[in-house]
Amino acid sequence: DHVTSSTYKLTSLIEREQMLLDHLSQISSIASAQPALKESHKNIAELNKTIEFMRRRHAPLEQHPEILQHPVAAFRLIQRLASDWDRVTRVTRKAKSQNEMGFIENNLQTMRDIISKWRIWPTPSSSEDAALGVIRIGHVYSLYPNPMKTLPTVFSSKNYKCSCPAGKRFLSISEKYGRCSKVESGKYNAFTGYKFERSGYALDNQTCFKSLISRFKNTGPNYVMTYSSPLLLAENSRRAYELTKGIGLEKIRSKSQEWVESYSYNTISTKDLRFLAKVAWQNKYCTEAKVWDELARLSASHEVNSEESESIHCIRTSEGHQNVPLHNPFHKECVEERGFNSYAERIHRQYIKLCQESAEGVLPSLHMKKTCTWHYVWPYVRLNEEAISLNPQISRFYDVISPRDIEHVKKMAQSQLSDSALSSTVRANIQDVRVSQTAWLPNKSLTLQKLSRLAGEATGLDTGFSDVGTPAEAFQVVNYGLGGLYAPHEDSVRTSRNIGVETTEHLRNAGDRMATWMFYLSDVELGGATVFPVLNISVAPIKGSAVLWYNLLRNGEPDTRMIHAGCPVAIGDKWVANKWIRERSQVFRRPCSLFPHQ
Ligand SMILES: O=C(O)CCC(=O)C(=O)O
Ligand SMILES: [Fe+2]
Known part of the structure; x- marks a missing residue:
């Protein structure tokens, strides 16, 4: 499983880390309370220092778990967990037998063994997934200032201009998740907030911090503590302290140390920037790779004696920064942009365009005015239907699942989530095709039965489910992860690409996926x-609503116009629940026709 492929799984790492911290504290208190263990004072003191350091890094997440919905925070968490706990539990003196080890070492060793068995715990490969997620978001939503055209001069030209509407929104939403936004976008890399200037770039913490202070004056400390992003880019606590000098805001001053720790949580360090560049080169995101390389170079040249170097001292290790070469050898291999064959390429471009537009806040390009119908299916069910497209039909039904039912469905799914499979082998790398986790929920609970019946009432189709071969499939609940997406695909299981995956027996029993009914269980x-x-249509996820479309023509052939995709989640936590309605027993409900489009 990829921990990065589900936001829910990512969030559950907070609890895991809390467990580890509590365990470390226990080891420490036992070691100091029992002299018989003969643990040296030095070792205990060292352990306590480590605990304190790890706790400080952990604290912001404990208070605001939702910040993991921001890709940079999620990336940082993965990077940190993949390396820090490895260092903490590494017993340095080698070739010691179990009974030669001290109490603390022995326990650390045990913890290490336990962690290594946790399937959810980040590994170096999770780091790559996380980096790829961040890179993908930047790529799809153009969060960089048009690097292709401007790269040679972008870091030197003061006239450099770019309108990156998605980038602007990214920045302004970032604020809610503890990141700086008070920057003039277009001139900034939306991920790092680095400001491009004639002389290169400058960290913009001063501007940010000033705006923070003015807000503090207006709204009070609680607001500021929640939106404590601006110092994210601060080099060190002294600077924060300096900035508040003479303003007479003692509360801010006393909090500055604490803040810097939270901010450092989100900072993309030089090391991280290098890592992002490396992963981008390896995955042939050429333009992105150049940008990250450049940022790493600039960041390195501006790096102040950062908190990170102190922290390494705290953790019991002699390791310094890992030295990743700035200009990666993969560079040469990266001759052209990621290639696609021509039809797929057209679809892909269109998909990127639609994703971008929807992230910019551009309304979905509807060919018609939205119309609404009221269905009275039961005396107590009144459906509010919006026609998104008439031919072929795509409809949205509003408020068809209540917040309470949503929580229930999510809860049932959570324990069963695992990496989503691919129904077709469109492209080799799953990270580019489908990044999410899925759980299949048969209609065991009353809630699911009710929702299934509702889908039947709204569509007029038979949504009965008992086992394989029944008119509808079980609910498939999906939670997307860091940069989570589902690249363009057809839900029909009978297309030439998919045949062979879906057994003919299965098809014979229930037929193909005639219709897709998809609940949005969250906003994004x-x-x-x-x-x-193909249709040039985008549908924004709206919590509580459901979309309906038909994957088959009336003659039973797959309708290739219904190719669709789930755009990468840039910020947020996306949940959907699919109900696929098969051909079986729909013959009088959606009659066949020789005229495919009837
Ligand atoms: O998440 C979405 O928006 C689309 C999901 C989808 O197409 C699928 O699960 O088949
Ligand atoms: Fe789909």
């Missing part, structure tokens, strides 16, 4: 729209 802060590249 930025990104995550459902787009139909």
